[in-house]
Structure formats: structure tokens, C-alpha cells
Amino acid sequence: MTTSAPRALGTTLPPVFPIGLGCMGMSEFYGASNDTESLATLAHALDLGVALFDTADTYGLGANEALLGRFIADGGPDRRARMVLATKFGIVRQAGQYERRIDNSPAYIRSACEASLKRLGVDEIDLYYCHRRDPAVPIEDVVGAMAALVRAGKVRALGLSEVSANTLRRAHAVHPIAALQTEYSLWSREPEDQLLPLCAKQDTAFVAYSPLGRAFLTGQLDPAALSTQDFRAHNPRFQGTAAAANAQLVERLSALAKSWGVTNAQLALAWLLIKQPHAIAIPGTRRIARLEENIGAARVTLSPEQMTQIEAVFAPAAVQGKRYPQAGWAGIETATQDR
Numbered sequence: 001m002t003t004s005a006p007r008a009l010g011t012t013l014p015p016v017f018p019i020g021l022g023c024m025g026m027s028e029f030y031g032a033s034n035d036t037e038s039l040a041t042l043a044h045a046l047d048l049g050v051a052l053f054d055t056a057d058t059y060g061l062g063a064n065e066a067l068l069g070r071f072i073a074d075g076g077p078d079r080r081a082r083m084v085l086a087t088k089f090g091i092v093r094q095a096g097q098y099e100r101r102i103d104n105s106p107a108y109i110r111s112a113c114e115a116s117l118k119r120l121g122v123d124e125i126d127l128y129y130c131h132r133r134d135p136a137v138p139i140e141d142v143v144g145a146m147a148a149l150v151r152a153g154k155v156r157a158l159g160l161s162e163v164s165a166n167t168l169r170r171a172h173a174v175h176p177i178a179a180l181q182t183e184y185s186l187w188s189r190e191p192e193d194q195l196l197p198l199c200a201k202q203d204t205a206f207v208a209y210s211p212l213g214r215a216f217l218t219g220q221l222d223p224a225a226l227s228t229q230d231f232r233a234h235n236p237r238f239q240g241t242a243a244a245a246n247a248q249l250v251e252r253l254s255a256l257a258k259s260w261g262v263t264n265a266q267l268a269l270a271w272l273l274i275k276q277p278h279a280i281a282i283p284g285t286r287r288i289a290r291l292e293e294n295i296g297a298a299r300v301t302l303s304p305e306q307m308t309q310i311e312a313v314f315a316p317a318a319v320q321g322k323r324y325p326q327a328g329w330a331g332i333e334t335a336t337q338d339r
């Protein structure tokens with residue numbers, strides 16, 4: 001089974017190639033930015049058939065949306081028409097700080113949307129996500145404010161990120177939720193219990209972020225070499241004994257990948273897309289060669305036996321360390337939490 005056929009992204013957006021492009025790392029979190037290289041990678045992604053481009057207002061405090069805005073402006077209406085442009089609101093940070101507060105108030109949602117439209121240089125956002133939940137605002141009010149943006153022609157479809165199954169169900173009762181975006185990969189399997197089945201049931205696409213484990217799964221990253229400016233240096237999974245234990249799992253993944261003639265990144269993405277027929281993966285890269293490698297995952301076939309072998313390496317209990325540092329948990333609902 002290959003996975004190159006387009007996948008649904010809710011019911012009002014066009015189906016998209018199952019591998020999108022995560023743009024976050026082009027502007028923040030994973031080391032130095034190079035806008036020239038990023039713009040070339042964005043253009044190449046479109047040429048390869050990638051449709052879903054993922055950004056957020058908080059990435060680079062607007063810089064990532066501005067980069068996409070420049071890309072869209074450079075390519076004109078034809079380029080814009082070929083893109084499904086996704087962005088997010090809700091995380092409020094000060095320059096140079098990772099710590100955040102979450103704002104889901106209707107007035108904030110309206111102003112954040114206007115600011116994103118301006119930076120992106122577009123009339124309409126294709127997919128607008130609530131990035132994190134502010135428990136002080138009922139989800140019905142949040143989705144109500146987002147639905148008003150759809151009626152006003154500023155947004156085409158709605159999404160949520162890192163919410164519980166209960167929140168997703170309640171939100172979908174107010175307005176169709178086209179996509180749930182949550183971390184999912186070989187080392188982050190929590191959505192399998194409730195969220196992935198619920199998404200399939202209610203025609204909500206599951207958009208898997210950090211599908212390469214923020215590069216850890218690729219076997220190309222040395223956690224000890226990360227600068228303190230890099231977000232991953234502060235992520236428990238990349239630190240000390242947890243990193244060492246996780247590296248042993250990646251070594252075993254590398255051995256499988258080598259024997260099957262694919263790369264770790266391709267194996268991680270192919271596993272995800274074969275396991276979850278309703279999921280869309282959005283690996284992030286700034287580099288054309290890696291983009292091509294990652295897109296190549298859609299041509300990789302894996303037998304049920306190979307899937308079992310991969311999962312035997314990444315048994316959930318074998319993965320060590322939380323996926324976020326303390327400050328990163330703000331606004332994240334666990335899969336079963338009711339808010």
C-alpha cells in the first residue's frame with residue numbers, strides 16, 4: 001500500500017497531498033534562519049505537489065507568517081490558488097521568550113485574525129486553528145467567534161490544536177472542525193486511543209505535527225550538540241538519560257531503514273501515513289534535499305510485518321521523557337481531559 005493519494009481535510013477544503021510542509025523551523029525554535037533557502041524550499045514544495053502549508057502567528061512572533069506572505073506575493077494569485085494555507089492563534093509571547101500566555105477571548109481571536117491576514121497578505125485564511133486552549137473561555141464561545149470569521153469570509157475552515165476528545169466533540173457540534181492538529185509520531189502515540197478514532201468518525205482530518213520527532217527520529221541529530229538557543233535543548237526527551245535511551249530506539253530504527261533501503265525520515269512518515277489513513281503529516285524542513293526525501297515517503301510501501309517490526313522498536317513504554325518542558329504545557333489538554 002502506498003499513500004500518495006490526496007486526503008480529505010474536512011468537507012469544505014480540497015483534498016491535499018498527504019504530506020504538507022511545516023514552516024515553523026524556518027523562523028524559530030530549531031536554529032538559525034535562512035529566508036532565501038526557505039523561500040526556495042517553499043517553491044519546491046509546491047512544485048512537488050505539496051498543498052498544505054502550516055504556520056502560526058507565534059512562530060518568530062509573526063516572522064513566519066510574513067515569510068509566507070512574501071512567498072505568496074512573489075508568486076501571485078496562481079501560487080496562492082495552489083496553496084492550502086493554515087495558520088493559528090492563541091499563544092501570546094514576548095520577544096525572546098518561550099514562556100507564553102494563552103488568549104482565546106473572542107475580541108482577541110478577531111484581532112489575531114486581522115493581524116495574520118495582513119502579514120500573510122491574503123483576503124482569506126484556508127484553515128484557521130485555535131493553537132492552544134484557554135480554559136477560562138468555553139470552547140463553544142471560541143468556536144462561535146471562529147465561525148463568525150467564516151461567515152465574514154476571512155476564514156474558510158476551522159481547526160483545533162492539542163485539545164481533548166471532549167473539547168473536539170463539543171466544538172464540532174457548534175461548527176464543523178476540519179482538522180485537529182496534534183503531535184503524533186513513533187515516539188508520541190497518545191492520540192491513538194481517542195483522538196484518531198474520533199477524527200475518523202466525524203470527518204475531521206488529523207494533522208500530525210512533529211512527525212519526525214523534531215528530527216530525533218531521523219538519526220541525524222546529536223542532542224548534545226544543540227545550542228541553548230534551540231528549543232530542543234530544553235525538551236526532556238532530548239536531555240540526559242532520556243535522550244540516551246531514546247537514541248537506542250533510533251539506532252534500531254536506523255538498522256531497519258538501512259535494510260529496507262529507505263531513510264529513517266521516510267520510514268517514520270510512511271509508518272504514520274499507512275497506520276492512519278485519515279492523517280496528514282506536516283514534517284518541517286528548511287532544505288530542498290530533505291523536502292524531497294520526506295515527500296519520497298509517500299512512495300514507500302510497508303507490509304503488515306514491517307509495520308509490526310517498527311512498532312516493536314517504539315513500544316510507547318520504551319520512550320523516555322516528556323514531550324514538552326514545563327512552560328510548553330500551557331494550554332495543552334490531555335486526550336481525555338474535559339474542558
Ligand SMILES: NC(=O)c1ccc[n+]([C@@H]2O[C@H](COP(=O)([O-])OP(=O)(O)OC[C@H]3O[C@@H](n4cnc5c(N)ncnc54)[C@H](OP(=O)(O)O)[C@@H]3O)[C@@H](O)[C@H]2O)c1
Nearest residue numbers: 022023024209210211212213214215218265283284285286
Ligand atoms: N500545533 C502545534 O502546537 C505545533 C507544534 C510544533 C510544530 N507544529 C507544526 O508542525 C511542523 C512540523 O513539526 P516540527 O518542525 O516541530 O518537527 P518535525 O517535522 O518532526 O522535524 C523537523 C526537524 O527535522 C529536521 N528534518 C526534516 N526532515 C529531515 C530529514 N529528512 N532528515 C533529517 N532531518 C530532517 C528539520 O531540520 P531542517 O529544517 O534543518 O531540515 C527540523 O529540525 C512545524 O513546522 C509546525 O508547522 C505545530
